Amino acid sequence: MAIEEEYIRLIFGLKIKQIRTDKDLSLFGLSKLSGLSKSYLNEIEKGKKYPKTDKIIKLSETLEVPYDQLVSLKLDKNLAPIGEILQSGILDEIPLELFGIQQSDLIDIIANAPSKVNAFISTIIEIAQHYNMSREGFYLASLRSYQEAHNNYFKDLEETVIRFANSYQIDLEGNITAEELKEILTEEFGYTINLGGIPKQEELENLRCVFIPKTRTLLLSDRVDEAQKTFIFAKELGYQYLEIKERPYTFSWIKYNDFEEVLNNFYASYFAGALIIPRNHLKNNLKKLFEPQQFSETIFHEIMGLYNASPESFYQRLTNILPKDFGMQNVFFLRFTHKKGTEKYNLVKELHITHQQQPRANEINEHYCRRWMAIKTLQRTVDEKLDYAFNIQISDYVDTDQQYLVFTSATPDPFREDYYRSIGIGFLISPALEKKIKFVNDPKIPKVKVGVTCETCSLQDCEVRKAPPKRIIAKEKNKKTAKLVNELIKAYS
Structure with a gap:
């Protein structure tokens, strides 16, 4: 978890809930026996509150469980997979908020799950370890799920691109050039662009560009062609216009530090694609491709x-x-x-x-x-x-x-x-x-x-x-x- 205290609260709450349910006690029943309010017990079980020593003693006596067992961070076999998940910090890595899921709700679902579901969780962890899934791989898999959940269409970004084009007088019916995007980057956002600025070293050969935030300098490989240059400039404009601060500074990326960088990189890339290939213009041209009874490779490449x-x-x-x-x-x-x-x-x-x-x-x-x-x-x-x-x-x-x-x-x-x-x-x-x-x-x-x-x-x-x-x-x-x-x-x- 993000902080150890939160992990301790969650483990304690899971233990209380498991012992209570093992004894067929409702929250109401435990409240009546212990003298602690039902709402307070509910907050303990959800990991929101950690009781003081006198209240832990009261719960220990009521549930007939040794005090040391209650405050120990060790979970029994049934809850061990949940402990592994919490301790690993994996729930912090998963962008649950993108899918409208609260971490506490997910923990609650897991805690209520039967042992077979916990066994399934253990299997997933084992598979991930077996295939040596990297942190970046996990982030990218999460991003892919996010894209697929939205059919890879993001209305807000499409509308933002139209506002940007109107503001900077970019013709969304024309063939946008690298030069006109470069002018906006330099004049409006204070960029210095250095074509061929990436040294010719083997370790750097995969890089198309490097951004130095302190001086707003964009170094480009001398091997980028016109289309790649246009995409790089459009993506940089996406970072600036969307006011993205947390981002990777290389393209292609070397490593992602957290999921926020992965998501922001995607948003800037989507912005670039929507700017260079405007939606309505492409849509109208694709109709010409799909209408004939025979496929035309010529029309496909013309589009x-x-x-x-x-x-x-x-x-x-x-x-x-x-x-x-x-x-x-x-x-x-x-x-x-x-x-x-x-x-x-x-x-x-x-x-x-x-x-x-x-x-x-x-x-x-x-x-x-x-x-x-x-x-x-x-x-x-x-x-x-x-x-x-x-x-x-x-x-x-x-x-x-x-x-x-x-x-x-x-x-x-x-x-x-x-x-x-x-x-x-x-x-x-x-x-x-x-x-x-x-x-x-x-x-x-x-x-x-x-x-x-x-x-x-x-x-x-x-x-x-x-x-x-x-x-x-x-x-x-x-x-x-x-x-x-x-x-x-x-x-x-």
Whole structure:
């Protein structure tokens, strides 16, 4: 907890509540026996008050529990997982307030939970430790949940961008340039911008920019292109206009000190995306893409070219607009990285609206399906030494009735030699989606059977399989074993 006193109060309250309920006593009953008011006892149990010594003695006598046992911070087996959670400080790390949850309410729910729920909590802690989940990883998972809970659309930020554009006379129908955003940063917010200010050292090669708050100096890598520069300037304007103080000073980030930095970084990034790719302008242009019966790659890239934005920024912006303005639910966004000459593909960013979709992060080092559009396009970029690659397919997942329309773009990583990245967005195909995207049934769009990982895939004779389907094999073996056991039971019954 934030302070030790709070932890002590909560542990004491949990003990009193458990002992009382074990004795089948209501708060009213304990109040009558102890002479302490019901409201006071309620505040003790909720961890809001810690009684004085004379009152602890009275509770000890009433509940027939030794004084030392009551004031000890040691919890019994049933409540031990709750103690672990409180002592670890994990509840301080979770941004409960974003989801309208009070910490005291959550503790109350946990305290009232049966032993099976406490066992579940212990299992979650063990899994997190087993996978060595970092503090930053936990923060980013919390942020992703926050985005998904809001369908990744934030009305207040959209309206703030419009106010900003009106105030600084930025045309939200035009192609915003880095130069006009730079002028606002320097003239209005006193920035000094130093292009090429990041030294050429291996440890700094992943950095696009560094902000020095004392002198309001923004150092840029000389490898940032026009689109990246525009996004960086727009994001800095987001920090300033939203009056954000607690923030990371590097992009990409090195570490996050607390969740507030993660959330503020997201707000500034959202601001930048909404400024560079205005909602109404994008919405009107997307209608031109979705109306024809055949998919047009030309129109897709013409729309993307209207904005001074990277493919990743464009795809990210689609995850804001499509669920909100086109009612497209069940959308996923994926970002993969890959190093040339290796067999590994890393899923470094994902978002799922409205449900957890089939393409998802794999934490057990299995091989992602090589038939995924994201991986095929990445590999093509490497093999053909392309500066940009795009493709579209319908991914038909084996063993389910789910099909996704998937768009993917891939490029080399300008900040790391021999590294490549792909960005993809996919939509669960349904009758509702077919009404909104008319080209879903375009016969020219290839339909490909895909799995999730090679180890879980039942596809026969897959030409790109990288590992045997060990989980399928184990499952089949268990089924055969169960069948033979049943036959043995029948034979000897």
